[in-house]
Structure formats: C-alpha cells, structure tokens
Amino acid sequence: MSPGNHLVVLPIVLPLAAGALMLLLDERRSTLKAAVSLVAGVALLAVSIALARLADAPLPPVYAVGSWPAPFGIVLVADRLAATMVLLVAVLGIAAIVFSLARWHRAGPRFHSLVQFLLMGLNGAFLTGDLFNLFVFFELLLAASYGLALHGSGTARVRWSLHYIVMNLGASLLFLIGIALIYGVAGTLNMAQLSARLAEIPAGDRVLAQAGAGVLAVAFLVKAGMWPLGFWLPSAYAAASAPAAALFSILSKVGVYAVLRLWLLLFGGTIGADLLFYGGVATLVFGVIGMLASQDLGRLGGYSLLVSSGTLLATLSRADGAVTGAALFYIVASTLGIAAFFLLAELVQRSRALGADVLAVTAEAFDLADEEAEPGEKPGTVIPAAMALLGLSFACCALLVAGLPPLPGFVAKFALLAGVLAPDPITGRAWALLALLTLSGLASVIALGRAGVRIFWAVEEPTVPRVRVIEMAPVAMLLALCFALTVAAGPAMRYLRAAADALHAPQTYIESVLPPR
C-alpha cells in the first residue's frame, strides 16, 4: 500500500487523536486545548484538500483497514463525493472552532473534544464503504452531537435535546433493523458487494431486502428532516449554541448523503423515487411555511435547513446525472450559507444581555459572568461599525439561502432547474419543481428580509453588539468561500458533475473496492 493511500484514513484518525488528547488535558487549560483543536482543524483541512485532489481520479482510492481485503475487512472509499463532503466538514469545523474561541468553548466542559469527535464521526460516515461501519460512525457523530446540543445547558437546550436524542435513538434502532434484514438476505454488508449481490437475490427474498432498505431509508430521512419525520429539527437546532448549530447544518446533509449513496449504489435509483419526490416536496412546503412563520433567527435557520433538505430530496429523486451534480453543488452552497447564518444569528441577537441564553449556574461555574468585568483580561479586538458589517453579512446569507445572484445559491438553483427542465417533453413534476423552487426562494427572501428589517432598521434605540474579530472572522470566511465558489463555479461544477456521474454508474466504485480477479 503506497503512503498516499493512508491519506484516506487520516480524516478519521486525526480528529480522533486530537479529541482523545484533549480529554487528558485539564479543563482549566483552555488556551492549550483551543490551540490543539485549531491545529487539528487546520491539519484536517490540509488533509481533506489533498484527499479531494487524490479522489479526482478515474478509480477512487480505497483504503483497506488493517490490510484485510475487501469483502472480509472494512474499506474506506474516498470517491469525489466523499472527498467533497470531508472538505466541507473541515471548513465548517474550523469555522465553529474559531467562533467558539471568543467565549462559547468555556460555556461547558469538553467542548473541543466533542467537536473533534463530531468531525471524526462525520468524516467516517462519508468515507466508509461498509453498511455496519456507517451505523457505527452515525452513532459516533450522534453521540458527539448530543453533547454539543446540550453545550451551555439551560432549560431550552435540555428540553429540545431530549426530543432530539429520543428521535435519533429511535432512528438508530430502525437503522439496525434495516441492516439486519439486508444482511439476512444478502449475507454481506460491504456496500460494493451488496450492490453486485442484490441483483442475484431470488425474487421471494428481494422483497425482504427492499423492506430492509426502506427501513434504512426512514432512519436516514429522520436525520435529513424529511416531513413528517423532521418536526424535532428546527427547535433542537435553534436551541443549540451557535458553533454547535453551525456544525449541525451538515448533520442533515449526512442523511441526504446516505440516501443518495445507498439508493444509487444498491438500487440504481429505480425504486422509491416517488416517495423521495413527494416527501421532498412536503418537506419543502413545510419548511417554507415554517420560515414565514418563525420570528426567531435560530428557528429561521432551522426551517431553512428543512427547505434545503426538501429541495435536495425532491430534485435527487430524478436520478439524473446533471441534476445530481447540481444538487451536490447546492449541498455545498447551502451548508456554507446556513452555517454562516447560524453563527451570524447569535452575533445579531447579542444586543440582548450577555449570557441571557446561558444558564446562570453554568455561567457561574465557568466564570462566564465575570469575563466582561474582569480588568485583567483583554476583551479582544472589538470591531467598529459592527452593525454595518453584520448587516452586510446578513444580506449575503439571505441571498445565499434564498438562491439569488451573485452568490452560489443562485448558481446551484439555476443548474438544478436547468437539469430538471432539460428532458424534452417537460413533465408535470418538472413544472411543479420549477414553481416550488421559485416560490421557496421568494418566501425565503420575504422571511429573511422581514427579519433583517426588524433587526437592523426598525429598532428604536439600537444597541450595538460587541462583536470581536475572532467571531466575525469565521462568518466572513464562510461567506468569502461562497464568493469564491461563485467565481470558481465552473471547475467546482465539473468536479461535482464527475462525482454525480460516478454515483450513477457505480461500476467504477464496485471495481475499485472489489478488483476483478
């Protein structure tokens, strides 16, 4: 095995090592922990950039863990889609870590370790080529996300986290049932081997395999927040602390990713397309109504996540290379945009008293309340003209979420619609999608515009929030990446189109995992 191949396992090993190391450090050494976490995040970014370049090859690199050959051992497969998602995880991780350095990482114990474990779970879920391993990584990322959802404590967080945890534990049990059914019928859990073997299953048993896949899909769609499985999502995400919520913006994409990967690999996108389409449309409509109805910025962010999930599910159900490529671009753009929005929401709402959203006991326990008053501690550089900067960023986020030019949300939606409307007799579904996507953009503009007007213009006595450079920097970084994505839309689109084509022709995936003898 060449040393380049070990790159594939690094996105999992690196955060694991960093997180474990930080567990050994005393809670009071927060500066050291922050340094370790940040270094690990930057290293992860470097690794994932290298991985994305490595994955841009005819055959995706495959890593056999422990050098056990494919059907017996666990494999990690870094195809273009997995590498893109890992890159996205690294970017979000750095943004969340940097943002938390201002104060959030001291609002509760073990913040940096939890973030690193979440990054590990996410990377593992994207890279693995084994169904049971996918379950294990799902559990890892969920366990870390439970801790992060509770980070900062407080009645609202505990209350909504309870729903979040119970929903996801239930979904995990469904996941196990689906895995067991598929294993019982096909006798393997390697995804590439499953793909080859499902076609050979006798018709009587195939129903069982399809039932298993259906149960699996329910488990994934709970994570993606598909209506009617996603009622828990907006409240739980709105209650979470800002850096945690920013990271959570990719959690729902994990569900979409798993559906996309397994649906195309195992069934070639043939069965269940109707369900995905109608489920996606229902999610889209529910998300739009929720956006229009919500007053709180956090909930607005949660519902815009549902809108993006719905858009993805409804368009992906076309099982068409061009549409899937555009949908992958939309995943990247909307995840970056919504993560920036969650971070921004906390900054904008800071005109409320400091620590109003942190439980008094926690604030006392971690010396949060004294932070501002303490003369010895430097408050960090405070940005002048904070309100103007926040307003500008908010406008960018709104453009991004609503899908208006010049930001990549527009490019993504345009490419989606171009793909959907490409086949010559345009079907009724394509028209419905066109109408829905346009209307959802309009509704997002209305909801976000209204929120913006209320926050930035219609205030009697504007209290300018104290925003530090270190808090504004991650938001600016995410938005700058979005601008870069618009400029480099051509190469990015080419890469993602290649990823989508590989998904629709899984033969290369199967051959690289199980080389023909």
Place this chain on the structure above:
Amino acid sequence: MELIVAILIGVLTGSGVWLLLRPRTFQVMLGLSLLSYGVNVFIFVMGWVRDGVPPIVGQGAAADFARFADPLPQALVLTAIVISFATTALLLVVVLAARGLTRTDHVDGEEDA
C-alpha cells in the same frame, strides 16, 4: 424455537413502541431499552437460530453451513449492545437534567393543560 424467538421479539418491540409513545420520560427510556433488546435479538437471529453449534469452522472440516453458526451477527450485536448501552446512559443523564430544570417528568417539559 423460531416461533418462540419471534414472539419474544414481537413482545419486546411492541411493549417498547407503546412505552416510547407515553408522555413520561422514564417510560420513554424504558421503551427505548426494550426496543433495543428486541432489535438486538432480531440482529442475532438473522444468523439463524441454531442450537449447540460453534461460530468457528473446525479444523479439516468442510465449510458446511449447517455445522457452524454465522459469527458476523454475533459480532454486530455486541457492537450494537455497547452503543445502545452508552446512549441509554447518556439519555438517562439528560432525562434527569430535564426533570431538574423543568420540574416535571413530562417529555415536553410542561404538563398538559
């Protein structure tokens, strides 16, 4: 044998689902525990219910599927047990925290009107 195991899984899962839908947090927790027992047994029997056969092929013996049990579901179920145990413990802490903060053990944190 199969029938007994099937009934066992059915009873565990049925009770689990019923408890999961109850309004008290402790009932929800017990429901999730019962459900995970049911699911664990379900995974286990996916390697078929066989009595008195080892999960290892003996030396020199032919790979006859009737003479050994499938070891993979046993390994899977071990992982599943550990994970569900850990997450249930975590949930218990959250349930206790919710009970302390909201002064009620209703899952919504407030009593029905």
